[in-house]
Amino acid sequence: MDDKQLRQNVIDELAFEPSIDAASIGVAAEHGVVTLSGHVSSYPQKMAAERAVWRVKGVRGIAQDIEVRLPGHKRRADDEIAQRAVNILAWNTQVPQDAVKVRVSEGWVTLSGEVSWNHQRTAAEKAVRELSGVVGVFNQIEIAPHVQPADVKQRIATALSRHARLEADRIGIVVDGTTVTLSGDVDSWDERIAAESAAWAVSGVRNVVDRLRIT
Structure with missing residues (x-):
């Protein structure tokens, strides 16, 4: 598949995905690597766009340069985002109690701490990235396994x-x-x-x- 056809297939897949407003997303393709640019109105849309691109046959890599531009009514103060993140993690049964720390700066959430399994690390990120006002997540949670199997x-x-x-x-x-x-x-x-x-x-x-x- 040539890059021109790949680019069109990506554009069609983004337009087909109902959770994305693809009107402001730019697409370029070169040697199987797709570059996404432009902006969306939420962080979940940004992640959904990346997942949609990976579904397209022929994609070998993605350069993700989409900006999250929150509408005025969805913007939240950092302390409000941090408190909501702490609360939602406390209610999440997949995340160990008090294992994850939260820091927020200009809508970017940084998660740190230690858990025993990767699915717990992933669950923490998934929980906070859906919060209103979040523009991105840095997942710095480390995995401290309780077992070191020889096999x-x-x-x-x-x-x-x-x-x-x-x-x-x-x-x-x-x-x-x-x-x-x-x-x-x-x-x-x-x-x-x-x-x-x-x-x-x-x-x-x-x-x-x-x-x-x-x-």
């Missing part, structure tokens, strides 16, 4: 082989302490995400380096 590599390989979307023999796995590096080829972005998820699901993994290529 991390084997457990990841087994998980990959169980996954219907993946050809496990095409994926290389290197474990260095608590860091897992994935390499090799996959057929789609969905397969790439599935491989990452399999690695993150193993207790003891604190970092996943994704060097998988979409072919």
Whole structure:
């Protein structure tokens, strides 16, 4: 697929996605890398735009340069955003109580602290990015695993082989302490995400380096 057709497919996918007002989003494509520019009215729209682009066949990378411009009635003071973030995290059953700290500056939320699992880290970010007034999230939460299994590599390989979307023999796995590096080829972005998820699901993994290529 040439870049001209790829760009048009991305534009069509953004227009098709009901959660996005794509009128002010610019799209460029070069060698399979899509650049998004312009602005949207909320942070969830910005994230939805990125997810929509990854769904398009032929996309190999994304340069995300969309600005969040909140309408006047949706702007919130930083202290108000921070208090609402603290409250919503306290009510979230996936996030350990008092494990995550919140700092807000000009609508940007920074999350810090320690949790035991990656899904807890992800749940905290997902909870706060939906809040009105948020223009972006820096997720600096660290994973402090309670177990360091000696067979991390084997457990990841087994998980990959169980996954219907993946050809496990095409994926290389290197474990260095608590860091897992994935390499090799996959057929789609969905397969790439599935491989990452399999690695993150193993207790003891604190970092996943994704060097998988979409072919």
